[in-house]
Amino acid sequence: MRINLLAMLIGILYGTAVAAQTFDYDDVASGRFRPAQLSGIRPMADGEHYTVIRKGNILKYSYAEAKAGEALLPAHDSDTTGLVAVDTLDRATGRRHTVGRQLHIADYAIAPNGALLIADGQRPIYRHSFTTRYLYYDGKHLQPVLADIEATRDAAFTPDGRKIVFSSRNDLYLHDLAQGTTRRITHDGAWNKVINGTTDWVYEEEFGFTQAYAVSPDSRYIAYLRFDESQVPLFEMMRYDGSLYNRAYEFKYPKAGDCNSTVTLHLYDIETERTVRIDTGSDTTQYIPRIGWTPRGELWYETRNRHQNEIVFRRLSVGTFGTPQAEQEVVYRETSPRYIAHETDRSFRWLDKGDRFLVMQESATGWMHLYTGRSGEALRPLTAGKWEVTQIVGNTAEQVYYLSTERSPLERNLYAVDLKGRNKRLLTPDKGFHTVAPGTGMKYYISTFSSAGDPGRVTICNAKGQTVRTVDDNAALRRMADSIRLPHKEFFTFTTERGDTLNGYWIRPADFDPAHRYPCLLTQYSGPGSQSVQNRWKVEWEDVMVQNGCVVVCTDGRGTGYRGEAFKKSTYGQLGRFEVEDQLSTARYMASQPWIDPQRIAIYGWSYGGFMALSCACRGDGLFKAAIAVAPVTSWRFYDTIYSELYNGLPQENPDGYGDNAPLALAPLLRDDRTRLLLIHGTADDNVHFQNSIEMIRALTDAGKEFDVMIYPDQNHSMLPDCTTAVRKRMIRFLSRNL
Template sequence: MRPKSGKTLCLGLIVCIVGVLAIVLPLALLPPVETAQDDDKPTFTLANYLEGTYFPQSFSMSWISDDEYIFRNSSGAIYRKKLPLLDENLFIPSMVNATINFVSPSKGYTLLQTSRKKGWRHSYTADYQVFDIINQEIIDAFLPQTIQYIAWSSKDALAYVLKNNIYLKHTVNGTAVPITTSGEENLIFNGIPDWLYEEEIFSSNVAMWWSPDGGHLAFAQFNETGVECIEYSWYGEEQYPKTISIPYPKSGTNLPKVTLFVVNVSNPDTHQKIEPPDNLADKDHYLSAVTWVNETRLCVQWMPRHQNVSYLAFCDFNSNIWKCPKYGPSKPYFGPNNTEYYRVLPNEQGYNHVHRIKSPEDSQLLTNGSWEVMAIVFVTANNLYYISNQNQTFPGTSHLYKYYISNQNQTIPGTSHLYKIFDYTKNPKISCVTCNLKIKRCQYYNAYFSLKGTYFKLLCSGPGVPMETLHHANSELEILEDNKELEKKLDELQMPIVKYHSLRMHGFDLWYQLILPPNLNKNDKHPLLLEVYGGPGSRKVSYEFKMDWATYLASTERVIVARFDGRGTAYRGNKLMHAIYRRLGTFEVEDQISVAREFSKWNYVDEDRIAIWGWSYGGYLTSMVLGAGSGVFKCGIAVAPVSSWMYYDAAYTERYMGLPTPDDNKEAYESSTVMSRAANFSTVQYLLVHGTADDNVHFQQSAHISKSLVEKGVEFSAMWYTDKDHGLSDLAHNHLYIHLSHFLEQCFDLPPNP
């Protein structure tokens, strides 16, 4: 259960502070978002949302060298652009229908992908052909069908995974050589992760890594022996449903056994095993990161089952043996000399900052303050680039910054800017790359660097209409996408007004976002919908631009939509984030009730028409809030909710709850179920939604809620989506939001949506 925008909880000392609700504090430093609205303009309708009429365009590009990128034009052809002169030439014609992410390092070949079939969140299978870019023709590379993963080496060799085994092709038209033969469906995975590692550890479909010179291939093997499977029915079109079985370790059950190997591609029959640290070897553990430092040094990160500490091993290739003598903290970014690395770690006050580490005993804090570094994005010989919310006083920003910090004590939790550190041997000097570029439009950035970091693309995601630009040092080279047409179209709509404020609760300034109907009359009463997620290390309140269901509700139905980040959420320091460690379903539930109760006191909020809704962890939070019996909420919607942490995967659950054993945290597991609160649902209207083929939060979770509500005689509404997974995509998406809208119409007594 990984939020789109969030981070992993860094476990440590737990601090619990109980306080009282205080007054609303306006944020003075934010760009103005309130504008006059014309009542004669049309509103943003449900049909507009479902049809994507007002969604921003994006610019899809891929770096193929330090000064070249490729992109697809409107006709489908792929062009190559050379920097800094922006010279452009045809790279791959449109009739080839190539994917821009599969160009070989030599730029002589590209892979053509067809018959792509979705697996889990990141994984898929596909068929591939090799296209010769120089001769502009497809060549016969004898690649099999239904490949699970494929990757180029720096020398244009290919490694791919088929039926859980790895194969090597030294040249594109050479014979495939098997690297492994042990692969077996649902039992042994080579070079690709199993479900648990794909979802919770690697967040990708990749478990093999080429060395920079293409001479070695590291790969992970996952053995599912002893791991129990989740099974669910796939109804399809046949007379009898199929049974889908996936190895899925739930909390307290057996984990997959992971092994890391390195293969010399000139002698692929010999596999050298990389051992975990001695104190983990005989215990349950995870392989959490693999990074090639150079051609003969591999950096490997391991974690124990509780994930409360990490071990970093530097493995050197000496005399045909890989030796891993050093252990330290977690995933690094290496400098050009490969003798030191950079890592985001908590400072003494519990805020995440950049550290330079030469050894476990030699660590230097490069950034500091009561704000957080969210991620290091690139390291060059002279500069280290990172994303941070240090610029203002609101933690929901996430921009690419380009300016010198004059006051690092001010923090905007919703911001995210790109910063640059240089002159490491002296006092670090920090400049913001993006802070002053487009202040009103852009306060939420990300950056994508060329292969050596000379150029970078900036993606501005809000609060204004998103745009993408290309940069070199301090200069903007090119506007890649400005969404001017969308800006013009939005000027013709009655758009909601978005505001940000904070509440003082339990010793913290906790931030919320209000999406208000246009031309709000504060003498009128409006229904309010609280949109929640609330999982550990997540964030809902930010400057990201959205044209979503909430936009429709505020614009057309005149519903106030609120988002709130309570205890347990990210980018405000570990004291706030760790508040719900080992106690999921407690403080984050209390905080949502408290903020809704505060909203209910406002003159323009109808205290009798307050609702809550969420998806995944948000569905769990919604259900726990409604089950608390607070009397604040009239109705709520839970989509694909967790109902008991005993039913969710081990890696996520144990990271935040520990083990469900009497000597660890069994009592917290038992007290945090939705089912234990079933009787209190009799006072609210409840809509429960789930896909029957959800491989992440299993249908079992909602089935148990349904069972408990029936046993308590509670009436509720439910909607099951046959053969749909956790995302409820395609036709189910539109059906879902129409259904949710009708539910709110009934709950809030709104006029029917035409």
Template sequence: MVKTDNKFIDMTYKKIISFALSCAASLAVYSSADGISQFPDIDKYLGPGRYASAPKAFTYMADGSNYVQLSPDGKKIVKYDTRTGKEIETVLDLDNTRETVIDRMSGFKFSPEGSRILIWKNAKSIYRRSFSAEYYVYEIRSRLLKPLSTDHPRQQAPLFSPDGRMIAFVAANNIYLKKLDYWTELAVTTDGAKNSVINGVPDWTYEEEFTTSSSMTWSPDNLTLCYIKYNESEVPMFSFPMYEGVCDKLTEYSLYPGEFTYKYPVAGQKNSVVSVHSYDVDNRKTKQINLPDSKIEYIPRIAYAYSPDRLIVTTLNRAQTRMELYSVNPKSTVAKSLLVEEYKAWLSTATYEDIKYYPDFFVITSSRSGYDHLYQYSYSGALMRQITSGDYDVTAYYGYDPVKATHYYQSTSTGAINRVVSGVNAKGTVTNLSPESGIASATFSSDMAFYTIRFSDTDTPPTYTLYSTPAKKIKTLEDNSALKERYSSTPRREFFTMTSDGVTLNGYMVKPAGFNASRKYPVVMFQYSGPGSQQVLNEWSIGWMNWYAANGYIIVCVDGRGTGGRGRAFMDVVYKNLGHYESIDQVAAARYAASLPYVDANRIGIHGWSYGGYETLMAASREGAPYAAAVAVAPVTDWRYYDTVYAERYMLTPQENEDGYRNSAPLNYVSNVKCPLLIMSGTADDNVHYFNTVQYVSAAEAAGMWCDMLVFPNMDHSINACSAQKIVFARMLDYFNRNMK
């Protein structure tokens, strides 16, 4: 499920500027004065000048003693001494290579031993995380630059072997192996086919919901490549039309629309059949690894654990309530159960996505205490130690430093709206490496001797600082001081708490500049509300909310029950019953806002995108909902229309939870919506299909109702091409102005 502040995919097809349709299918015509030109201040808040700068492609080298960065022009990779932060040398200059000449690179990756660099250009997004690109291999000593493959001009998910002498990559759903010493290429698989079999990279659902773009792993001795095969031949097909448009025209559709088709399993339908395979580099033979449990539905991860005889296969049941780890010898294919982790509701995604392996133990995240904490296990499956504890959640695990016997992690230990980076040693002593108030995250060198902290709060734009452990500052990499100055007079988030059904909720508001408490202001409620998500965070943010505040609105955001950072009891209440408690809490938040002396209780609107769009529809349909207008972007309108992994994680299947699906569908409450409603969607949304919007509109028409609708042809879930997001927020502001001012 997508959040609007993420970086979204462009997909492989083009995007086009929007046009407006009414829900009753009549064309809504506006004069030029109704368009984006009526908002001369929009670029200050939605233009590129609002973005914080970050160190470009900052990467620690293998030994941690050096780091590299990409030059601003994308032509050079420059090495720095990590201990001093001083420049050492230019490792790669595209103006000084042999054999092949390219103008610039989009990114790079060093081989493990540091003698080669894999670089790429012309990356094209496939889905949210995946992309194909033109890859090249650069030999540092000889300055030789060559295409990774001439047989396959575009490649996907390339992976160096541990010794840096081979690269496995995917092209057209098959895995290929490039031996760099001899510059030979051979096929590892041959059965890959579009919408049928995928090797080495995940299908759409795995990529989206298990947050991965590669399904290959090398053995530590370089002799075996293991991978996951996805047989999606029985997964139902989904398709949507493609049009010519006017921005980057798809000329092949100038007279007739085309069609984009892919495999997308909706709740209750068949998933890809997944299997794990091992490829022997020497004899070129492949074996399938047979796991003993026939009830395995998902294999979200495979990874070697410091031994060529120990491949860890992570498995889940369909309900995602039970994880079992198997330790497999890829040569014999013998698999033994290593660990079983179960939870009464859904397992935390960190439990199976963020396991880290070390020579003598591994570390998992578990919710068994009621909060997400770290646990250390031996390879016999015995619990060695609970690493963290307390009434807070660990939100990221960075790794273990064997020299200092210290685990490093991010948590909510200083409050749900904050994120602090900490270390805990063998005695259980915790040391914070970042400020206690604000949002901090870290990137560590492989030896854990150095780290970079990214920090921001409501008053501080992101800063990037290089340290050595423990907490010795080396260099400020970026402080975004110019950004801070540019928005120095922009109102910041003000945090508050309120109650709903006796439960305390966190919230913030953004007030207009020159706020006058004796006036009455309209309010726009913003929320996302999805399970485990958080919007109420003590972080820097400049965007549409600040723009609306500059136009006289108060923005109010409340994280209701089901959201993250506050333990499992707060989250689990929504299990098998999405939309119920979240909408109760959003209505309560609107009523709280209405009670404030400076709020006009008759001018309160609500907005959300994706899950937030879904929740907008649910909240607006509650009896007595106090909204003067509602705007839902890319909303789910029935969980039966969404993908298996996400929908079933929280709702089980429709066959198991028929009442829950019926009660959670905005489609069933269209006649309850009493305020003006605007829905916006992209017709090429591969995530929350435009089909959701069409079904909702159809239900509204059948009920004798109408709403307003803005359609973005050929655009995906982000509605972000051709500056279309500006149109989204400009149209929304215009809609609130028309109905609430």
């Protein structure tokens, strides 16, 4: 961090305000402004303790008492350098010896008997998936497990802690810890053909999970999904990697309107080693995004039709193992004239061992709310109002804990309500954004809070919402931010020419002078159901632009979330129409402010935001002096089935919705004499393929337009593994030159 010492001395000598310190993106990237947080939180079964990952070990803490953490993994010779004692086998001599190793814990699990399964390091596959090396700790020895099998991933204990289920090279395996033996459950896994027990690319990206199996509570059965992706089109992504000859990385990627994997559900009996296929119906185009077990051991699963406007939860009792199909029942069904938003397991859970359930739903009232249900009966609402429940945090036999936007759509607060919808209580009164990690049984929970002007704190609270102790109050960060007069978000609303009211914020320089005219940067994402305008602490590259004398502005236009179903789903079938109108309205609104220079307005976005930045640059008729689009979608026909079809329908049924608003079609409209465009993409982007930018370059070139391009070799959608900082520094330089 750089300090203007001369200005400071002058300020001290003459009694004037001390000039603010300055910072650059290196300070932001280093984490200097990042609030405290706990990493890898796991609630322990006793409800009194939790664990976190810290310094290459797993530490156990008491919720109630401020004690030092207890390291669960053995230190190497009482070493204080963070090395962990690992028992290894010398294959040459056959002898075991202990070595000190610095662990890189990517994930871990705790068995009922306290044994630990550690994922040490990770070799990324896609956004969530990775292969790893596993270590097993029985309380005495920490040693490699599954070491003789390549590319292990997605490992988990069976509920009794006696076995480990895992995947390798598209097949599912079972390892017996007592016997030291490994059993192969499936035998037909093959790259780009069949996947057992883990998800294909599009499920991983859009449904957000990779472990596609679930073990029954009695540890006898394993339910798993099988993906037949043989009919999914093959996509090739070029890799360079500094080699003399480039190579193509091939994987199955279903683009909008094309074939998905055929997904089937199977049940494996660990005792008899027999597998049966569960009858999930005749629709081979449907999705199966969730499988699991009720507390009393009934298998359940969710299906979602290709149009994603109907979801069904079915439950079956294992009963006679060979005939589970005969005992299925529909537990829950929801339909929508447009689509049903993707929800995770945070939106559903079983009550009373499976007799009832909790579910979040927006179809009934147009607002996402909480209901209890029972098979064959109408849902009973627990919450109501023109606000939304955003997450089921936890429950007891008497009440449910949830996060909602009741106080403001920009905030999240924790509430409790009983299971009859009465006695609702606000447990987090602070105005801002709360995330909550529940303890087992909800006796305690960990609350992480911040607001736009306050880095907040991490506290442990009891079920009544009372603070038991403060883990970190971010006092040092707060003092540092105050000392440099770090600018903060100021929230506003404005009404567009069409009568829509949008939420927004702006960040103005610390020495803001209303008589001065400032350049303005619009930053946005704008994707369906998203939210960028939030009352929470965040310091990013845009704040460097503020320090450099720019006003940064963000608004959430139509299609974004947490303002009701009508607002969110208004963009259905015409992605890029209303959202672009709203960002253009934002630019015009800012141009009307007396402290904004209307000739120096820019827009930026990444991914969906890149799609928006390109579209706004082309449709803005010179309104923007500069535009930056990073990893943009340039046609939704290039993007995956689940996401594109959820929000835009199938291209075979909605060709205009895919064609009219695509940046590729808008390229001739770019006023390159007034708008300087920078297009940025990584060549190894498995999500929004480099193809998008290649075709945009073609369209702009064919239209005779001038623009700038920056290509990052072998970087993915997040510009990993090497270039996240470089990209942001380049954007800062580009805007500094062109605004």
